[in-house]
Amino acid sequence: MNIGEAAVASGVNPKMIRHYESIGIIPKAQRSEAGYRVYRESDVHILSFVKKARGLGFSMIEIKKLVSLWRNKTRTSSEVKALSTSHIKKLEEKISELQAMVDTLRHLSKHCHGDSRPNCPILEELAN
Amino acid sequence: MNIGEAAVASGVNPKMIRHYESIGIIPKAQRSEAGYRVYRESDVHILSFVKKARGLGFSMIEIKKLVSLWRNKTRTSSEVKALSTSHIKKLEEKISELQAMVDTLRHLSKHCHGDSRPNCPILEELAN
DNA sequence: CCTTGACCTTCCAATGATTGGAAGCTCTAT
DNA sequence: ATAGAGCTTCCAATCATTGGAAGGTCAAGG
Numbered sequence: 001m002n003i004g005e006a007a008v009a010s011g012v013n014p015k016m017i018r019h020y021e022s023i024g025i026i027p028k029a030q031r032s033e034a035g036y037r038v039y040r041e042s043d044v045h046i047l048s049f050v051k052k053a054r055g056l057g058f059s060m061i062e063i064k065k066l067v068s069l070w071r072n073k074t075r076t077s078s079e080v081k082a083l084s085t086s087h088i089k090k091l092e093e094k095i096s097e098l099q100a101m102v103d104t105l106r107h108l109s110k111h112c113h114g115d116s117r118p119n120c121p122i123l124e125e126l127a128n
Numbered sequence: 129m130n131i132g133e134a135a136v137a138s139g140v141n142p143k144m145i146r147h148y149e150s151i152g153i154i155p156k157a158q159r160s161e162a163g164y165r166v167y168r169e170s171d172v173h174i175l176s177f178v179k180k181a182r183g184l185g186f187s188m189i190e191i192k193k194l195v196s197l198w199r200n201k202t203r204t205s206s207e208v209k210a211l212s213t214s215h216i217k218k219l220e221e222k223i224s225e226l227q228a229m230v231d232t233l234r235h236l237s238k239h240c241h242g243d244s245r246p247n248c249p250i251l252e253e254l255a256n
Numbered sequence: 257c258c259t260t261g262a263c264c265t266t267c268c269a270a271t272g273a274t275t276g277g278a279a280g281c282t283c284t285a286t
Numbered sequence: 287a288t289a290g291a292g293c294t295t296c297c298a299a300t301c302a303t304t305g306g307a308a309g310g311t312c313a314a315g316g
Contacts, residue, residue, distance in 0.1 A: 004263065014264085015304065034311055036264055045255070052254045057229045060302070070251045080250050081242035084233055091230050095223055101185045102219050105212055114209035122208050123198045126180045127173070132292065142293085143275065162282055164293055188273075 003029075006039035010047035017047060025050060025064055057091055131157075134167035138175035145175060153178060153192055185219055 003014045012020070018037075020026045026046050029037035046067065053063045062083060069075040069083075111121045131142045140148070145165075148154045154174050157165035174195065181191045190211060197203045197211075239249045 002264075013304095016302085018266090019303075032311095034264080036311080049254050054302090055229075056233060056254075057226065066251070066254065070255060073246060075246050075248075076244045077240050077246060077248040078242045078244065080248045081237055081240045084237050084240070084250050088230055088233050088237065091226050091233075095226050095230070098185065098219050098223050098226070101183075102216055102223070105184060105216050105219070109209055109212050109216065112205050112209045112212070114206045116204045116206065118201060118203050118205060120203075120205040120208045122212050123194070126177050126184075126194065127198060130293075141275095144273085146295090147274075160282095162293080164282080182273090 001039040001044070003037045003039065006037075006044050006047065009044045010051060012047045012051050020047070020050060023060065025060060025067065056087075058087055062087060129167040129172070131165045131167065134165075134172050134175065137172045138179060140175045140179050148175070148178060148188075151188065153188060153195065184215075186215055190215060 001009070003017055006012075007014045007017060010017075017026070021028055021037075026043065029039055029043065032038050049067060049070065050063055053066055058066065065083060066080070069080055105122075108122045108125050113119065129137070131145055134140075135142045135145060138145075145154070149156055149165075154171065157167055157171065160166050177195060177198065178191055181194055186194065193211060194208070197208055233250075236250045236253050241247065
């Protein structure tokens with residue numbers, strides 16, 4: 001499989017596949033005589049894994065750990081769970097932060113006439 | 129006021145003040161004979177405005193618009209409200225996205241024993 | 257056989273907001 | 287006079303991703 005085919009098969013585009021290789025997330029692909037990267041099913045499997053993990057918001061560093069845990073048959077599920085739990089915590093902190101912004105903005109917007117007059121509680125709040 | 133004093137007064141550190149100047153968020157500060165940036169109360173006021181807007185998650189581009197609306201006495205509150213509303217929408221989309229991740233992860237974590245065994249539904253999910 | 261176009265390679269750069277450091281100048285206080 | 291704090295500019299790194307340029311390779315069709 002060429003990188004383009006692996007990209008279609010995994011849902012990770014060629015640019016990112018090369019990038020993941022360069023930062024060590026995935027092992028260095030074998031090369032054809034002409035220097036083209038060559039992929040097997042197992043490589044596509046790793047790429048799909050990475051894609052799913054990205055979809056759950058894990059950082060590349062965390063994904064590197066997840067991949068190595070996945071590959072390591074002597075891992076303990078507690079290691080995986082710890083990684084997941086701490087990630088959930090970070091996500092929830094971020095959500096709280098964003099929700100607080102929304103709450104503030106909603107409150108301010110509610111009191112903004114939104115008409116042709118210049119008077120606006122949103123700007124007033126920012127200015128104080 | 130020097131940049132350091134303006135930083136304390138506004139809560140925006142000197143590095144960021146220079147950065148905001150360089151990208152045109154705030155007007156270019158006047159200079160002392162020695163080339164030091166000199167700030168007045170009104171400059172600090174803008175900086176505080178920017179800081180508050182950042183705290184509400186607005187992007188620098190949006191903040192640039194907000195500052196210009198704030199400075200423009202012929203603005204309409206509908207312009208401000210539109211900016212705020214579209215920002216709220218983006219925030220809520222982000223929250224939904226993060227919440228979906230949390231939901232999935234919580235579900236997977238719940239079924240993960242988190243003990244010394246290697247078996248782990250989190251990895252299994254990522255691998256499928 | 258040769259050309260065309262699609263694909264591959266590497267390298268460099270940009271995004272957005274922030275932070276860090278280096279090298280060098282200015283100010284203040286001792 | 288000198289030390290130390292603060293200022294200046296410039297360059298670089300973060301994080302994940304995307305874009306482009308310049309050049310090599312492959313497969314198909316004339």
